[in-house]
Amino acid sequence: MNLWRKLLAEFVGTGLLLTIIVGSGIMAVLLAAGNDAIALLANASATAAGLYVLITLLGPISGAHFNPVVTLAMRWQGELTNGEAMGYIVVQCVAAIAGVMLTHAMFGMPLVQVGIHARTGAALWISEGLATFGLLVTILLGRVHRPGAVPILVAAYIFSAYWFTASTSFANPAVTLARSLTQTFSGIRPEDVAAFVVAQIAGGVVGMAVACGFVAHDRRTSPKSNSAVTPASR
Numbered sequence: 001m002n003l004w005r006k007l008l009a010e011f012v013g014t015g016l017l018l019t020i021i022v023g024s025g026i027m028a029v030l031l032a033a034g035n036d037a038i039a040l041l042a043n044a045s046a047t048a049a050g051l052y053v054l055i056t057l058l059g060p061i062s063g064a065h066f067n068p069v070v071t072l073a074m075r076w077q078g079e080l081t082n083g084e085a086m087g088y089i090v091v092q093c094v095a096a097i098a099g100v101m102l103t104h105a106m107f108g109m110p111l112v113q114v115g116i117h118a119r120t121g122a123a124l125w126i127s128e129g130l131a132t133f134g135l136l137v138t139i140l141l142g143r144v145h146r147p148g149a150v151p152i153l154v155a156a157y158i159f160s161a162y163w164f165t166a167s168t169s170f171a172n173p174a175v176t177l178a179r180s181l182t183q184t185f186s187g188i189r190p191e192d193v194a195a196f197v198v199a200q201i202a203g204g205v206v207g208m209a210v211a212c213g214f215v216a217h218d219r220r221t222s223p224k225s226n227s228a229v230t231p232a233s234r
Contacts, residue, residue: 003084005062006088007088012058013054013055014095014096014099016050017050017051017054017066017099018096018099018100019103020046020051021175021179022103022186025043025184026184026185027042028040028042028185029184040162040168043162047162048155048162049155052152054066055151059151066092067171067174067175068088068093068174069132069135069136069172069200071085071089072089073139073208093174093177096177096178099178100182109184112181113181113182113184114180114183114190115179115188115189116183116187116189117187119189119196120189124166125195127165127169128169128170128200129200129203130203131169131200132172132201132203133203133207135154135157135161135171136208137211138153138154138157139154140212141214170196170200172200173196173197173200176188180193
């Protein structure tokens with residue numbers, strides 16, 4: 001029952017995250033009168049605000065991963081079994097697709113669309129790697145040094161990454177997959193998904209290594225570090 005409760009939290013959180021990303025993108029385009037900067041600002045603001053709420057409320061239940069790369073990081077740290085991690089990832093992908101379809105329904109659009117926005121090339125792949133690297137460092141170091149601040153840290157990082165990356169920071173394989181099923185502002189072509197996901201996983205792996213290196217160094221050099229390390233609430 002505890003695992004099902006966690007999986008339900010991941011489903012609800014990931015699904016709502018996609019409705020926030022895609023829905024705010026649709027609304028932003030409708031209201032921005034062709035001003036892409038205003039549209040991106042609205043999209044980034046809504047996503048960051050929504051992330052803060054979702055992580056704050058669902059973090060104590062499932063950890064509020066909403067992201068296969070984050071789930072793999074938690075598995076690597078021994079917080080999940082292989083079966084639990086697989087369950088998280090499947091639920092995240094299904095929920096992300098359901099969130100996109102729900103958003104289309106809200107705006108009276110076809111439920112499933114084939115993405116048409118080209119997002120490919122080395123610049124965008126580097127952007128996705130960097131965005132995911134920063135996300136993992138933010139989460140893993142935040143859990144150690146400021147566990148109570150993780151929701152706002154993640155929200156602030158994602159807001160900034162929308163602006164400083166060329167790809168507008170997908171940083172999430174489940175989100176990337178689901179966004180290939182919309183032709184709206186937030187979409188991506190299906191043929192561009194695989195390279196984004198590879199870049200995200202690579203960036204996540206490097207982020208895990210760097211964050212763990214920092215934590216290991218702190219533990220070796222500070223006599224009080226062991227007592228200061230606090231796991232994230234789950």
